[in-house]
Amino acid sequence: MVALEPPKGSCYSDSMTQLVLMSLVVFAGPGMFNSLNSIGLGGDPSLGKILNVALYGTWMVSSAFAPTIVNILGAKWTMCLGTLGYPVYSLAMYSHQRAWAIAAGVFLGLNAGLLWTAQGQLLMTYPSRDRVGRFVAIFWAIFNSGAVLGCLTSFGINIGNSEEGPSASKDGSALSPTTYWAFFSIMCVGIAMATMLLPLRHVTRTTADGGVELVLADQEEREDCEPTGLALVRQELARTAKAFRHPTMLLLIPFMFYSNFFYEYHFSLMGVLFNGRTGSLTAALYWVAQIIGSFILQAVLDRESMSRNRRMWVSFVGIMVYIAATWTFGGYVQYSYDVTEEPQAWDFAGESHDAWLGMVCLFLWGVVDSFVQVWSYWVMSQLSDEPEELACFTAFYKLWQNGGAFVSFLIGLHGSYVLSYWINIALIAVSIPFTVVAIRSVTGRVAACKLEGAYGGEIAAKEVQASDIQNVQTNP
Numbered sequence: 001m002v003a004l005e006p007p008k009g010s011c012y013s014d015s016m017t018q019l020v021l022m023s024l025v026v027f028a029g030p031g032m033f034n035s036l037n038s039i040g041l042g043g044d045p046s047l048g049k050i051l052n053v054a055l056y057g058t059w060m061v062s063s064a065f066a067p068t069i070v071n072i073l074g075a076k077w078t079m080c081l082g083t084l085g086y087p088v089y090s091l092a093m094y095s096h097q098r099a100w101a102i103a104a105g106v107f108l109g110l111n112a113g114l115l116w117t118a119q120g121q122l123l124m125t126y127p128s129r130d131r132v133g134r135f136v137a138i139f140w141a142i143f144n145s146g147a148v149l150g151c152l153t154s155f156g157i158n159i160g161n162s163e164e165g166p167s168a169s170k171d172g173s174a175l176s177p178t179t180y181w182a183f184f185s186i187m188c189v190g191i192a193m194a195t196m197l198l199p200l201r202h203v204t205r206t207t208a209d210g211g212v213e214l215v216l217a218d219q220e221e222r223e224d225c226e227p228t229g230l231a232l233v234r235q236e237l238a239r240t241a242k243a244f245r246h247p248t249m250l251l252l253i254p255f256m257f258y259s260n261f262f263y264e265y266h267f268s269l270m271g272v273l274f275n276g277r278t279g280s281l282t283a284a285l286y287w288v289a290q291i292i293g294s295f296i297l298q299a300v301l302d303r304e305s306m307s308r309n310r311r312m313w314v315s316f317v318g319i320m321v322y323i324a325a326t327w328t329f330g331g332y333v334q335y336s337y338d339v340t341e342e343p344q345a346w347d348f349a350g351e352s353h354d355a356w357l358g359m360v361c362l363f364l365w366g367v368v369d370s371f372v373q374v375w376s377y378w379v380m381s382q383l384s385d386e387p388e389e390l391a392c393f394t395a396f397y398k399l400w401q402n403g404g405a406f407v408s409f410l411i412g413l414h415g416s417y418v419l420s421y422w423i424n425i426a427l428i429a430v431s432i433p434f435t436v437v438a439i440r441s442v443t444g445r446v447a448a449c450k451l452e453g454a455y456g457g458e459i460a461a462k463e464v465q466a467s468d469i470q471n472v473q474t475n476p
Contacts, residue, residue, distance in 0.1 A: 031146020
């Protein structure tokens with residue numbers, strides 16, 4: 001038998017380097033999109049809602065076939081294709097034309113489904129399982145730095161406009177034309193950076209003992225048994241269908257549905273409450289809060305002194321308590337500000353109203369977003385270590401996440417802010433029992449696997465008694 005040589009890693013091929021590069025691609029595309037979208041839905045809430053309905057509706061559909069494309073083309077080239085729709089979005093919001101906005105939303109929805117499925121596969125495959133929390137937090141920080149930078153850019157461009165009241169957005173947009181072209185340019189840079197990513201089979205990572213290993217350690221074996229042509233397509237479609245029926249993922253549907261549902265309410269609130277410069281500053285604080293929240297949660301998820309099961313429960317309970325507190329505060333803002341569709345365009349330095357209460361509330365809500373999404377990625381990474389299956393899990397997550405966003409923006413076209421607020425509260429309440437059952441299924445499976453390993457693999461997980469599982473959970 002010929003001994004295999006250990007892989008030769010380099011700084012560029014290291015998983016952390018590739019994570020940073022992938023994060024910068026998302027920084028320039030979705031990060032800038034989030035920035036522009038959060039500034040009052042692109043500076044024009046009425047047009048932004050229409051575009052987002054088209055975007056999220058199409059994204060739901062593209063998520064169903066995205067894993068097949070990712071697993072056939074590879075994450076690198078899929079991400080290259082996935083970045084193309086973001087500059088088109090910026091141009092659509094600049095044009096202020098309804099038809100152009102709908103077309104751009106559909107095109108971006110197709111692209112975003114590809115990009116985020118590839119991103120999820122890379123994000124959860126780059127690290128070893130015990131470092132997932134750290135990798136997700138670093139990605140989330142870089143990704144949302146794009147939104148922070150974009151919002152601060154917009155704030156700088158619009159800083160001289162302190163006009164308040166409905167007349168501040170009488171031209172249909174609270175942003176200057178230069179704002180849209182600045183975003184367009186950064187998004188184009190993201191397309192170029194996507195071509196610099198390495199295929200997953202060439203990426204290495206550092207082991208606990210300081211050695212180097214390929215992220216796909218069984219790459220040669222995988223390539224030898226990989227089908228081609230239509231057989232490969234059928235295999236990936238079957239894999240997607242199987243992953244979409246995973247019991248734990250099905251239980252997490254309400255939580256996934258909620259995870260982007262609140263965007264319509266949050267971003268519309270920025271659009272009607274604040275003028276251009278204050279909305280930009282508030283949005284920047286919203287994304288800064290996301291960065292802070294991701295590292296707070298990562299500290300819990302990667303805490304080695306606590307068992308994995310305990311980390312899952314503690315983090316979820318903490319997230320729910322925080323969500324309840326911030327939405328209670330949000331209800332006070334909703335009713336004390338008497339928020340309606342009528343633009344109020346307050347300025348942080350103005351005298352007509354205290355804008356800072358709303359700004360603080362939206363900052364706290366930014367932490368909610370990071371908590372929900374970082375936790376979701378971490379949980380999915382505990383279900384499998386197979387890249388192809390992780391791509392399917394990501395697509396399933398994005399399908400339901402964007403289903404929530406689609407419904408919320410659809411309601412936003414015809415509903416009121418009071419209605420949106422209470423629907424958000426109802427969704428939070430509905431998601432809790434389903435997520436609790438999902439966590440129990442994950443922790444029970446982890447415990448069963450530990451017990452099975454303790455007995456040398458002589459008993460199947462399904463035969464493990466409940467009392468034994470409990471013993472493993474309490475004595476990891």
